[in-house]
Amino acid sequence: MPSDLAFERIRLDVQDQVAILTLNNPCKRNAFDLLMREEIxxxxxxxxxxxxxxxxxxxxxxxxxxxxxxxxxxxSVDLDNAGWHQRMQSLHHGLRDLLTLDRPVIAAVDGAAAGAGFSLALMADFVLATPRARFCMSFMKVGLVPDCAAFYTLPRIVGQQRARELMLSARDVGAAEALQLGLVLELHEPDGLMARARAMAGSLAQASPTAVSLIKRTLASPAQDLATLLEMEASGQALAAGTPYHHEAVQRFLNKEPALYQWPANP
Known part of the structure; x- marks a missing residue:
């Protein structure tokens, strides 16, 4: 990690194989702007x-x-149709690395996750939230369409009909409903949210990076037919089975030694 990086809208900290990317514009409730996009x-x-x-x-x-x-x-930005199109393409380029990262991503959500903030949370593999978290696809309130890849992520989580309802109604979704809809994996009190996120990230950091990458890639594949997915499964298993991680994990099991990877217990 370069030591000379300085950010204004985010913080990036790395400890024990886990990176924490913090949106850091609190005077505007971490509103998403061009500088934040570039820094992400x-x-x-x-x-x-x-x-x-x-x-x-x-x-x-x-x-x-x-x-x-x-x-x-x-x-404050005066753009024509072509200018807005270029701006959105630039946005996609900056965020694609987050959505397609070959390592686990955990979103820890407290307070508002609205508009682009909701979309950013959906880019994570797991969303943890506090009871005071609120989610809103607020774009319709200002006559815009959802962005930051929400057309890709939201229907894959809640289905087409519910995604339409959330996008077209632009209504607030509380933490309890978000958990029920599958938008959130777990709810935690504010003082325990980051501890749980760190525990999960620390556990996932001990998993096979090859297996994690292959699982994420296969789940993100647009292919839905059985034959294609079975072929991806066969190719992925062949790669994973040849890794030193797999061989060590099997040997540990046979020797009745502690496993390399264990999911952390839910407090």
Missing amino acids: GLAMACVRQDLGIRALILTGADGHFCSGGDLRNMA
Whole structure:
């Protein structure tokens, strides 16, 4: 990880093979602007290049996750159709590394996750939240369509009909409903949220990086037919079975030694 990186809108900390990317614009409830987008892109490029990082936590500073796009900043930009299209393509380029990261991503959500903030949370493999977390696909309130890959992520989690309802209604979803809908994996009190995220990330950091990467890649595949998925399964298993990690894990099992990887107990 480069030591000379300085950020204004985010923080990036690495400890014990786990990177923590914190959205850090608390005076605007961590609103998403062009600078934050660029800095997330830079941070993710560093994470991708550093193979010593085995898991990533995405969170927000000071009791907020992300309140969505910075509307004041957006209103100050005068773009035509081509300009907006280019701006969105640049946004996609910066965030693609987060969505396609070959390592586990855990979002720890406290407070608002609205608009782009909701979309960012959906890019994670697991979403942990506090009871005061709120989720909203708020784009319709300002006459926009969902962005930051929500058209890809949201229907895959809640299904097409519920995704339409959440996008078109632009209604608030509380933490309990988010858990029921499968948007959130677990709820934790604010003082235990990051501890749980770190425990999960630390455990996942001990997993086979090959197996993790193959699972994420296969689950993200647009292929839905059985034949294609079975072929991906066969190819993936062949790769995983040849890794030193697999051989050591099997030997540990046969020797009745502690496993290399264990999921942390839910407190």
